[in-house]
Ligand SMILES: Nc1ncnc2c1ncn2[C@@H]1O[C@H](COP(=O)(O)OP(=O)(O)OP(=O)(O)O)[C@@H](O)[C@H]1O
C-alpha cells in the first residue's frame with residue numbers, strides 16, 4: 432500500500448488534485464481510497480456524490496471517505512477513555528464526547544487514528560490524503576515523540592500519581608499507560624510509514640504567487656527536517672496564453688515564481704497545471720488527472 436499525502440496552503444487546489452489522483456490510480460486498476468483529513472470536507476462536492484461516513488465505492492476501484500468527525504470523536508474518546516478522563520479530571524474541565532473533536536489539535540489525532548486503522552486493513556493499493564490547509568503532517572510526525580515523553584513521564588511519576596489514580600479506581604493507572612502505549616504505537620507506525628519513501632510520498636500543491644510559494648518553501652523545509660521527502664510539487668492555476676494585458680502581466684509574474692520553484696527543487700517532480708477557467712468537476716477532473724500523470728512534458732518541461 433502506498434500513501435500519497437497532498438498538502439499545501441488553503442484554496443490552492445489540494446482537494447481537486449487529490450480527487451484527480453484518485454481517479455487516475457483507479458483508472459489504472461489500483462484499489463484507491465481518497466481520504467479527507469480536512470474537517471471541512473469537500474470530496475462530496477467534488478465527486479458530486481453523498482459520501483456518508485464510511486469509505487464508499489464511487490466507481491470501479493475508487494473509494495472516497497470523509498470521516499464524520501463528531502462520530503469518530505466519540506469512538507476515539509471511548510478508545511482512550513482513561514487518558515481523557517484523567518487529563519480532563521486533572522484540569523477540571525468537563526468535555527462531552529461530541530464536543531471533543533472540536534478541541535484544537537484533536538481532529539489531527541482522530542484522523543491519524545482512523546488512517547492507521549485503514550492502513551492496517553491493507554485493503555487499498557493507494558490511499559490519497561486530502562489534507563486541511565494547515566498540513567497535519569507535522570502533528571503526525573511529532574506525535575510519537577510527544578507520546579514517548581508522556582509515557583516516560585508517567586512511568587517516572589508512577590508511584591506517586593498512578594497510586595493516587597488507582598485509589599480512585601483500581602487499575603486506572605495501568606489502563607492509562609496501556610492506552611498511551613497504544614496511541615504511541617499507532618503514531619509511530621504512521622511516522623515510520625511517512626518517512627519511508629517506498630510507502631509514502633508527499634505532494635505539495637501551490638500556485639505561482641508570492642504568499643503561496645513562500646508557504647510552500649516553509650512547509651517543504653519543515654516536513655523534510657522531520658525526515659519526510661516531498662516528491663512532487665504541483666503548480667496549479669497557471670494561466671495559458673492570452674494576449675490581453677492583464678494575462679500577459681500575470682503570466683510574467685507566474686513565470687518568475689515557476690522558475691524559482693524549479694530552481695529550488697531540481698530533484699523533485701514539478702507538475703504545471705493550467706487554470707481550467709472554472710470549477711474542476713466531472714470531466715474536468717479526468718482532464719486534470721491526465722495533466723498530472725499522463726503528460727510527462729508537464730513534469731519535465
Ligand atoms: N486549475 C484550476 N482551474 C480552475 N479552478 C480550479 C483549479 N484548481 C482548483 N480549482 C478550483 O478552486 C477551488 C478550490 O480548490 P480546492 O477545494 O481543491 O482547494 P483546496 O486547496 O482543497 O482548498 P482548502 O484549503 O479550502 O481545502 C475549487 O472550486 C476548485 O474547483
Ligand SMILES: [Mg+2]
Nearest residue numbers: 445446469473
Ligand atoms: Mg480542500
